[in-house]
Amino acid sequence: MVISAVRMIFLPLIALVIGVFFLGLARKVTARIHRRYGPPIYQPIIDIVKLVNQESISHGRIFDIGTILSLAGSIVLVLFIPFGGIAPLATSGDLLVVIYLMLLMPVGIALSGGEAANPNVSISISRKMMLALAYEVPFLFAVLAVMTYYKTTSLMEVVRAQQNSFWGAVYLPLPALAYFMILPAMLGIRPFDVVSAPQEIASGTAVEYGGKYLALTTIEHAIHTYIVVGLFVNLFLGGGNPFIFFVKMLIVFLIGLFINAVFPRLRIDQAIKYCWKWPTILGLAGLIIAYIVA
Amino acid sequence: MQLITILMVSFLGAGIVYLAGKFFGRARNLLAVLISLTPVVLISLTYNQKISTSFYSLPFLNLSLGLRIDSLSWFFAIAVAAIGFLSVIFSLEYMRNYQRLNFYYFMMLFVNAGMLGIVLSADFLSFYIFWEIMSWSTYLLISYKGGKAVAAGLKYIVMSIAGSVAMLFAIVNLYASYGTLEISSLASLLQTASPGYILFLLLMFVIGFGVKNAIWPLHTWLPDAHAEAVSPFSAILSSILVRMGMYGFLLIMYGIVGLNLLQRLGYGLLNFNYILCWIGAITIVIPIFIAILQDDAKRLVAWSSVGHGGYMILGIGIATSLGFAGGIFHILNYAICVATLFFVAGAIEYRTGGVRDLNELGGLIKKMPVTFIAGLAGISGLIGIPLTNGFISKWLIYKALIVGNYPFLAFAALIGTWGTILYGYKFLHNIFLGQLPEKYKDVKEVPWTMQLPMIVLTLAIILFGIFPGIPLKVISMIEKSFGVEPFSTAMFGMPQGIGELNTINILAAVLVAGGVVYLLFSLSAKSRKVSQEDSYAAGSFVPEEKYQYSVRFYDQVYRIIGPYLRDVVDDFYYWLARKSKDFFQVVRQIYTGNINTYALYIILFLAFLIFVKLGRSLW
Numbered sequence: 001m002v003i004s005a006v007r008m009i010f011l012p013l014i015a016l017v018i019g020v021f022f023l024g025l026a027r028k029v030t031a032r033i034h035r036r037y038g039p040p041i042y043q044p045i046i047d048i049v050k051l052v053n054q055e056s057i058s059h060g061r062i063f064d065i066g067t068i069l070s071l072a073g074s075i076v077l078v079l080f081i082p083f084g085g086i087a088p089l090a091t092s093g094d095l096l097v098v099i100y101l102m103l104l105m106p107v108g109i110a111l112s113g114g115e116a117a118n119p120n121v122s123i124s125i126s127r128k129m130m131l132a133l134a135y136e137v138p139f140l141f142a143v144l145a146v147m148t149y150y151k152t153t154s155l156m157e158v159v160r161a162q163q164n165s166f167w168g169a170v171y172l173p174l175p176a177l178a179y180f181m182i183l184p185a186m187l188g189i190r191p192f193d194v195v196s197a198p199q200e201i202a203s204g205t206a207v208e209y210g211g212k213y214l215a216l217t218t219i220e221h222a223i224h225t226y227i228v229v230g231l232f233v234n235l236f237l238g239g240g241n242p243f244i245f246f247v248k249m250l251i252v253f254l255i256g257l258f259i260n261a262v263f264p265r266l267r268i269d270q271a272i273k274y275c276w277k278w279p280t281i282l283g284l285a286g287l288i289i290a291y292i293v294a
Numbered sequence: 295m296q297l298i299t300i301l302m303v304s305f306l307g308a309g310i311v312y313l314a315g316k317f318f319g320r321a322r323n324l325l326a327v328l329i330s331l332t333p334v335v336l337i338s339l340t341y342n343q344k345i346s347t348s349f350y351s352l353p354f355l356n357l358s359l360g361l362r363i364d365s366l367s368w369f370f371a372i373a374v375a376a377i378g379f380l381s382v383i384f385s386l387e388y389m390r391n392y393q394r395l396n397f398y399y400f401m402m403l404f405v406n407a408g409m410l411g412i413v414l415s416a417d418f419l420s421f422y423i424f425w426e427i428m429s430w431s432t433y434l435l436i437s438y439k440g441g442k443a444v445a446a447g448l449k450y451i452v453m454s455i456a457g458s459v460a461m462l463f464a465i466v467n468l469y470a471s472y473g474t475l476e477i478s479s480l481a482s483l484l485q486t487a488s489p490g491y492i493l494f495l496l497l498m499f500v501i502g503f504g505v506k507n508a509i510w511p512l513h514t515w516l517p518d519a520h521a522e523a524v525s526p527f528s529a530i531l532s533s534i535l536v537r538m539g540m541y542g543f544l545l546i547m548y549g550i551v552g553l554n555l556l557q558r559l560g561y562g563l564l565n566f567n568y569i570l571c572w573i574g575a576i577t578i579v580i581p582i583f584i585a586i587l588q589d590d591a592k593r594l595v596a597w598s599s600v601g602h603g604g605y606m607i608l609g610i611g612i613a614t615s616l617g618f619a620g621g622i623f624h625i626l627n628y629a630i631c632v633a634t635l636f637f638v639a640g641a642i643e644y645r646t647g648g649v650r651d652l653n654e655l656g657g658l659i660k661k662m663p664v665t666f667i668a669g670l671a672g673i674s675g676l677i678g679i680p681l682t683n684g685f686i687s688k689w690l691i692y693k694a695l696i697v698g699n700y701p702f703l704a705f706a707a708l709i710g711t712w713g714t715i716l717y718g719y720k721f722l723h724n725i726f727l728g729q730l731p732e733k734y735k736d737v738k739e740v741p742w743t744m745q746l747p748m749i750v751l752t753l754a755i756i757l758f759g760i761f762p763g764i765p766l767k768v769i770s771m772i773e774k775s776f777g778v779e780p781f782s783t784a785m786f787g788m789p790q791g792i793g794e795l796n797t798i799n800i801l802a803a804v805l806v807a808g809g810v811v812y813l814l815f816s817l818s819a820k821s822r823k824v825s826q827e828d829s830y831a832a833g834s835f836v837p838e839e840k841y842q843y844s845v846r847f848y849d850q851v852y853r854i855i856g857p858y859l860r861d862v863v864d865d866f867y868y869w870l871a872r873k874s875k876d877f878f879q880v881v882r883q884i885y886t887g888n889i890n891t892y893a894l895y896i897i898l899f900l901a902f903l904i905f906v907k908l909g910r911s912l913w
Contacts, residue, residue: 008803012807052814052818053818055820055821055822056821056822057821057822057823057824057828058821058822058823058824059823059824059825059826059829060659060660060823060826062659062727064815064821067815068808068811068812068815069808071807071811072804072807072808072810072811073804073807075807075810075811076800076803076804076807079803089799089800089803091796093680093795093796093799093800094795096689096692096693096696097680097689097795097800099708100678100679100680100685100689101680103677103679103715104679104680107677107679107715107719110719110723111670111722111727114722114723114726114727114728115659115727115826116826116829117657117728117729117730117826117829118829118830121829122723122728122847125719125723126847126848127850129715129716129719129848130716130848130850130851132712132715133712133713133715133716133851136708136709136712137709140705140708140709141705144696144701144704144705144708145701147696147701148696148699148701151699153692153693153696153697202830207829207830208829208830211818211821212814212815212818212821213821215818216811216814216815268850269850269853269854272850272851272854273854276854287701287702287705290701291699291701291702294699
């Protein structure tokens with residue numbers, strides 16, 4: 001009981017640390033690829049601490065609640081995703097709950113941003129919604145392939161099954177590849193940063209956020225990065241103990257970053273078409289194979 | 295006796311309300327509320343009872359008409375009564391400025407009485423009579439507003455009649471074969487019928503019930519009808535009236551034919567249930583993506599109504615303990631959510647002078663907070679956000695599909711949910727968020743009689759989301775009556791054997807996490823409250839009152855999928871209607887109006903008969 005309570009407190013903190021580390025790393029690595037020096041890796045922490053103490057504006061109650069809801073949803077989600085076998089709430093919700101809780105983040109931000117009458121925010125939200133619809137198609141194929149292959153909806157059992165044999169990516173290469181291909185879209189990094197495109201729509205939903213709002217959404221973004229990459233490691237790379245789990249996450253994130261740092265931004269319609277083409281074909285093919293094999 | 299009282303009160307009450315309205319408008323309203331409340335009370339008293347009575351006998355057909363109640367009918371009856379009651383309360387203010395109110399209240403109560411009659415019928419003759427009462431009163435209520443509504447009503451009634459005729463054909467056939475129409479005796483008599491005959495019966499009933507439940511491709515009447523009807527009736531129509539089709543499906547498939555026989559209908563994957571499941575999947579995907587493209591608030595909800603019917607079909611089509619639980623629970627959940635949304639759309643219409651166009655609204659959250667909360671709850675329930683009722687039923691359906699190894703059906707169900715998020719957010723954003731147009735600066739919250747139904751339903755959405763055990767207990771009784779292994783229930787979420795879901799833990803986690811974030815939020819530097827328009831446009835000039843940012847919100851998706859989403863079925867029906875008209879024009883030529891030609895026809899016909907007779911004896 002005590003152990004699980006401690007885990008419940010520590011897991012979100014671990015997620016936060018890893019997520020913030022990834023954010024800092026992403027900026028540094030991208031800068032080096034661009035032959036710039038880049039900010040220090042701990043820059044996001046400096047930003048968050050600074051932002052919390054700055055003055056901000058609010059457009060109303062939903063503006064506040066949406067931001068809080070979005071971060072709270074992500075924190076809850078962390079408790080359902082095993083981190084090297086540690087998952088305090090794994091028996092209270094399965095992969096289906098995880099898929100659903102992943103909704104709270106965009107919906108919360110969308111509600112919050114919607115309260116401001118800012119054209120940039122409206123464009124950004126509509127892009128976020130369309131992009132989510134686009135990448136969910138291959139994502140669902142990939143996740144369903146896993147659930148069909150392992151005949152369970154429980155994330156813990158998926159991880160356990162992989163530890164007794166090879167990784168999921170060995171048996172399900174196509175869904176793993178499909179998930180990997182949409183990873184940048186789920187993370188909202190280039191070339192899929194249509195939602196927060198700074199040069200076009202002034203960072204989109206973030207344009208109205210200042211001070212603590214920006215701090216909360218940065219934290220949220222960090223945890224979201226942890227969730228998306230962590231889910232991939234759980235589903236296809238066999239989990240492992242906390243240290244191995246972290247190393248796997250790091251490798252996945254870095255490979256994704258290397259590939260994507262050199263691409264220019266896509267337009268939203270190109271992004272949708274991309275998601276509905278190769279990742280979807282691979283995901284569907286993977287699901288059909290998993291259905292036949294299982 | 296209890297059942298007869300319920301129906302008597304409902305039917306006679308409708309008449310009394312009409313008469314009272316002739317004299318005092320006030321008394322009529324009060325009476326209508328009381329009379330719609332009576333069935334709620336009377337039906338809740340019959341909880342967990344099995345009653346059957348006969349109320350009329352037809353000696354020449356050797357039939358007796360009867361009523362009965364069991365867990366399935368109780369479940370539907372209480373939903374009918376409750377939604378009807380709330381809609382009548384909502385009508386009090388909403389309908390204030392309409393004409394012919396006596397007629398309106400009479401029809402509302404009459405439709406409810408008809409629906410109660412359907413679920414309480416113990417034989418197919420009374421079932422059919424009540425079904426027709428419901429269908430025709432629905433027609434009158436849909437066309438109530440006149441204008442476009444009349445066309446919508448006509449479209450509805452033509453399709454409805456086609457369905458009823460198919461059903462009547464099956465009923466007459468049953469009577470001819472077995473000499474009885476009593477549901478309980480048919481259930482045992484049909485067990486020895488040939489599979490071909492069962493398939494014929496099922497197909498006929500599927501057409502009849504499918505039109506009502508608007509399954510693809512029989513759905514085309516629904517969007518027009520829902521959009522054009524007055525909002526309180528749209529709520530009844532969409533939440534519970536179309537689900538009479540689901541009641542019919544459950545009754546004929548599992549109450550009468552039974553699981554054993556159904557499983558023998560077909561070879562391998564090509565069996566009745568599996569095909570029905572795929573029809574359900576198509577019914578989910580196409581209408582939900584059409585809903586994304588709608589700009590009319592009520593049309594949007596109407597298309598979602600078609601789509602969510604697909605989830606219910608999927609649930610009951612899988613026919614496992616989990617599937618039934620999900621499908622039947624979703625009927626209730628969807629009824630609650632969609633009634634809320636039609637009340638919300640109605641409240642907006644009421645305050646903005648009948649505006650339903652999402653491109654003209656916006657920013658109403660500050661003016662109508664209660665309506666916004668109801669809308670948020672309704673949409674969350676439709677999406678199935680955890681801790682709302684829709685989550686539990688959808689979770690059960692997904693789980694049933696994955697456990698039963700139907701990943702492709704599960705994909706259809708899951709992607710439908712993402713479609714739901716898109717149109718759900720559009721509904722909320724375009725009505726309540728974004729800019730507040732100048733002309734709505736003085737809009738006020740709706741009066742309390744309109745708020746009350748919305749608040750009650752909002753509470754129900756959350757209550758059933760956290761304590762799903764309450765309705766699931768009744769549903770497990772229904773399952774027992776179908777001969778399925780009953781679903782073991784727990785108050786919060788699911789018992790261990792079924793799957794990992796514990797709503798109380800999720801609730802606790804959300805509360806704690808929300809609390810922590812809130813703490814961080816309030817400990818940080820205070821924020822300054824500014825008006826909506828005081829926003830940063832990155833250096834560009836945003837003219838006030840000129841643009842509506844949310845017009846064509848999902849245009850890019852529309853450009854990609856729009857061409858594939860034409861309602862081909864509807865086009866086909868219109869083509870059929872045109873061709874039939876041409877054909878009937880030709881047929882009309884036969885009726886020349888000239889006595890001589892008619893005499894000629896008679897003689898020719900007699901000659902034909904004689905020829906046949908002679909021909910046969912010569913053969």
